[in-house]
Amino acid sequence: MAARAYWQGQIRLALVSIPVEIYPATKSGASISFRQIHEPSGKPINYEKVVQGIGPVDRDEIVKGYELSKGNYVLLDDEEIEAAKVESRKTLELVQFVDAHEIDVFYFEKPYFVVPADDLADEAFIVLRDALRKAKKVGLGQLSVRGSEKLVSIKPCGKGLVLETLRYADEVRKAQSYFTEIPDDKPDKELLDLATQLIEKKSAPFDASEFHDRYVDAIKEIIDKKAKSKGKKVIEDVDEPAPSGKSNVIDLMAALKESVDGKGGKKKAPAKKSTSRKKSA
16 A cells, blocks of 8 residues: 555454554645745744744754643653653553444544554454444444554445544533524524425535635645746735625525526526525525
């Protein structure tokens, strides 16, 4: 495989050990990164370590500190931090199985592909994969890697398995504290029916290739134009939808009806705005 294995070891299920390799399932996308440039010289700006009231300091004078309170730090050296790291065990033990829907979506962090390490592991690997699929369960365990211990889940994916790193409970905020101000009102039946029709009309199988980061595309276009125009400004105006002065209920009803009738329900927006599209919910 072209990619480098993220982890190599064994998945253990009771007395059964399965040699596996784990590979990142994602890669860096088309994100744009910028450097800060000194405009008069055109050279990149570097950063130096500076202490307030003292000035630049040498790298060997720097230690890590944890802030207990404002301006109050506990200092730790590299040896102390290294000693606290979890030993990198080469075994991922599946200690619990749960229904997939029991894990809230905001616990999931990053996916990885899991494959058998060799031909001898194929049989046990296939048995585990198909047993998870038949039971409709997800396996849970803790993966020790690079000095830390990650909570992970394992589930079938096609002919293989997918491992997903999960956030721990103290890393996830409780939704209730954000949703308490939302009223318990029931929606108007006609509005609900129209919204349901619109959802059904726009339903289709998921295909990630149909979606693109329009910001990145626009920045790349500007960079390309500016490179060809030798640094001249090439910023183009972007039309913003005009706000509507009508009440929310009337606009919502009209917008939903228009969308269901097909005037606003197309997947791709037209190149130019029409007056009917200026209405807002």
